[in-house]
Amino acid sequence: MRRIGVRSDAPQKHHIELLHYRQKSNWDCGVSCVLMVLPNKHRQHLTKNLSKICKSEGFNKSTWTIDLCYLLKKYEVQHVFYTVTIGVHEGYRGNSFYHQILTKDENRVKVKFRDASKNKIPVRKASISILHIIEQLLNGPIIILTNARLLYCDICKSNKISNELRKCLPWPTTYQGHYIVLCGYDIERQRVFYRNPSFGDHVCAMSVSTLEEARKSYGTDEDVIFIYK
DSSP: OOOOOOOTTSOSEEEOOOOOOOOSSSSOHHHHHHHHHSOHHHHHHHHHTHHHHHHHTTOTTOOOHHHHHHHHHHTTOOEEEEESOSSOOGGGGGOTTTHHHHHHHHHHHHHHHHTTTTTTOOEEEOOOOHHHHHHHTTTOOEEEEEEGGGOOOTTTOTTHHHHHHHHHOOSOOOOOEEEEEEEEEETTTTEEEEEOTTSOSOOEEEEHHHHHHHHSSTTSTTOEEEEOO
16 A cells, blocks of 8 residues: 655654553453543543443443443543444344354344434444544544454564465455554554553554554454544
């Protein structure tokens, strides 16, 4: 892909300090990302009451992006949710990742999308450009849904082997949904910085092209949540 740039008055490098939170289970990456962007007082409340709140919010141990938005609204975090699919993508019924999830989650997810407006949760149907994402980081962090199998960290070399194998082998990559928090960029090196809740407390980095592939993988609906801090 071609190089991206930022407007002339924007810094060439930008980083947002976040308090890291490592996920405890295989289902809570999205909630862990929410914890990273919450003010400390709300973060402590959610941490202490996590199980109770997850049940009261209706998602228990199966989170969709719209669930994260309701959680952000609960703690009065200003945000906007962009997605290419309002509701549930009908094509996911045959997808192994979504098959069992859809059976128990579909009605809840559709209702939450339907009621988002009256609950003052901003949902926009749109495909967001990488430049828009980069420039938005000047306003706050971004929670983004990716295919974990396509993520790669230039610093810790995570997923290096699987990425190199994909270049050699012709079969498609299966989908494994995973939320991360974007927290900065480096235009000169064409990289973005992010925090991965499946890792310990450190900042990861990947190329803009890697992010594009991971966030636009079939299954993500290109879900992004812009956080305004």
